[in-house]
Amino acid sequence: MNAQRTMTAAVLVEPGKFEVKQVAIPRIGPNDVLVKVSQIGICGTDIHMFHGRYAADALPLIPGHEFCGTIDAVGSDVTHLSVGTTVVADINIGCGNCYWCRRNEVLNCAEVSQIGIGRDGAFAEYVAVPARLVIPAPAEVAPEVLALTEPVGCVVRAAKKAGIGVGDSVVVLGAGPIGNLHVQMMRLVGAAPIIVFDLSTSRCEAALAAGADVIVTDPAKLKDAVLAATDGVGADFVIESVGNARLYSTAFDLIRKGGHVSFFGITGPQDTVDLPILGTVLHENGLKGSVAAMGEDMYQALKLLTHQRFDVKAFTGAVFPLAEIQEAFESLPKRSNDLKTQLRVS
Ligand SMILES: NC(=O)c1ccc[n+]([C@@H]2O[C@H](COP(=O)([O-])OP(=O)(O)OC[C@H]3O[C@@H](n4cnc5c(N)ncnc54)[C@H](O)[C@@H]3O)[C@@H](O)[C@H]2O)c1
Ligand SMILES: [Zn+2]
Ligand SMILES: [Zn+2]
Structure with a gap:
């Protein structure tokens, strides 16, 4: 043919x-x-x-x-x-x-x-x-x-894989195109508050327009901002959406005891992150990888877009x-x- x-x-x-x-x-x-x-x-x-x-x-x-x-x-x-x-x-x-x-x-x-x-x-x-x-x-x-549909499907999958839901506090590291879609997805699942960190002021402003409650551009102020927004306990979830190994370490420093890090940003193949094992066990911390948009993720993304759930x-x-x-x-x-x-x- x-x-x-x-x-x-x-x-x-x-x-x-x-x-x-x-x-x-x-x-x-x-x-x-x-x-x-x-x-x-x-x-x-x-x-x-x-x-x-x-x-x-x-x-x-x-x-x-x-x-x-x-x-x-x-x-x-x-x-x-x-x-x-x-x-x-x-x-x-x-x-x-x-x-x-x-x-x-x-x-x-x-x-x-x-x-x-x-x-x-x-x-x-x-x-x-x-x-x-x-x-x-x-x-x-x-x-x-x-x-x-495909990029939205990626944030749909990440939200589901991490199990983020109503009233969960979430930090999104990185307000690039995908970080901004994460912010909109977090609004849809009812997460609150949503805290966004990006070194770029204009990207953070975009995140504010997308529904972030708190934006941070200064790395030195990030942890305090997260604590202030979460009654001093830390975030329920942190989504790494930059692809920076050091930010993965930061992510573990921002979650509350019993919080979870969504492994989403793509790093180099050799990059690693150091985790204190005992603290992770005793606090029941977790991590959840998410990659791409497969099967049902795509159908769900299409439904959300069809019904104008994303700006x-x-x-x-x-x-x-x-x-x-x-x-x-x-x-x-x-x-x-x-x-x-x-x-x-x-
Ligand atoms: N897991 C998946 O399914 C999946 C799907 C799509 C994209 N990704 C990955 O997600 C990440 C985000 O995608 P994107 O298209 O938005 O990327 P991008 O590179 O366009 O945006 C990244 C953002 O991070 C900011 N940034 C860079 N360094 C920073 C730092 N040290 N601290 C704070 N902010 C910093 C930049 O200003 C930018 O706004 C990438 O790593 C991408 O490869 C993963
Ligand atoms: Zn893509
Ligand atoms: Zn197979």
Whole structure:
């Protein structure tokens, strides 16, 4: 199918260099669908790949995983999806049968690969997706909103994995794009108070607009601010959303006795954190990892976005045509007020 047809795609040929060119439209197998991409977000992972800090050995590659679009073709064995349906997709392709796949911990599957990271993704007119990972979406929700499903899914999973709920005090370390989504998610689960720490004043102001109760930009004032906001006991939960090993240590210093740290920010592979074992045992402290958005997380994120539970204004203002992807990436450092940059494909 489509063997002779070509499409426009942004191929990351080497770190720092996209080539927008004609490539073959991906072939789909009997259990796949071909999605015609509408809109797609640029994620921190894409930025790391662009700078050669992540998955450099996978190049040349078409990155891109925060996409929405419409079904253009279905494989011969796909009976539950039809051409024309608006969709988003879970990007985590596991074997579907192993212990971890059954538990929706697909990134632990020995065969896992991720669309746009380990295989060609959606900075292109078309992307191939296994049908079982395709999620139909309401056509009336704007593409710039649907393209936020994957990042929102990540904060949905983190909230669930950590078990954060009504009246829990939460510190979010880092008010980048994802930190700001954590803040909105914390409002949705009823967390209070929500304390946000970021070295950047403008990022903290964005967090305030997103629903933070307390913002801190001075590291020297962080602990006192957390104690002041939590009746002197410390936070029930701290979410590390920077990816800084030292901040992981800080996180353990900010939780109350019996508090939990959400391991979310991505550090280097060799980074470690020192934990006092006895104190952790005696206080019943905990840590909870969370990675990506898999299965149900994506459906839940889509529902929240469909019903406007997230204020997306700060995430939908910077949109470039696919042809200008190089400029979109290169100008990112100058546009730190844009919490998200998206590409319009069709
Ligand atoms: N676990 C997951 O599922 C998952 C999903 C998406 C992103 N992430 C990770 O979450 C983290 C946040 O993502 P993002 O896209 O918002 O990242 P980002 O780099 O765009 O933003 C990070 C923020 O941290 C702030 N910051 C940097 N150093 C700091 C410090 N020492 N103290 C306080 N603030 C500091 C920056 O000012 C910035 O606002 C990254 O590590 C990313 O890789 C994890
Ligand atoms: Zn992403
Ligand atoms: Zn598996």
